[in-house]
Amino acid sequence: MTNFITKIVAWIKAGYPDGVPHPDQVPLFALLRRRLSDDEVIAVANALLERGAFDHIDIGVLITEITDALPTPEDIDRVHDRLANYGWPLDDPRDSEDVE
Known part of the structure; x- marks a missing residue:
């Protein structure tokens, strides 16, 4: 534990x-x-930026590695938003799907 x-x-x-x-x-x-602290969000974002290409799954895996807990959708969104605010091109394939 x-x-x-x-x-x-x-x-x-x-x-x-x-x-x-x-x-x-x-x-x-x-x-x-569980909610990520600001420092944890920064650590995840920095690690992903250093790595290069990544997606929502990569964000979730890294959060799990850093916190030893499963990420919530809100945790992933906060990291995603932080990266987007710093100009990282985040193309989400779900954004391009046609909604019927």
């Missing part, structure tokens, strides 16, 4: 020594949702 996960488990055990009651489960997991 990563240090991050170990801290979360300890925090939950301290707050809910008898287990998480059903009404608290959804709000608790909503609070635990």
Whole structure:
């Protein structure tokens, strides 16, 4: 288990020594949702810029490597947007699909 996960488990055990009651489960997991910090977004963006060509899958893989957690769509979008703001040409094949 990563240090991050170990801290979360300890925090939950301290707050809910008898287990998480059903009404608290959804709000608790909503609070635990992973979000990249600004520093993590910068690290991912810099690593991708150094590498050259990449796509959404590459962004997700690198986020997983850096954070040891699966990226959310919002995490990927933040990295994508940061790269686009710095002029990286991000052609998304989904943008060119015809919508019926």
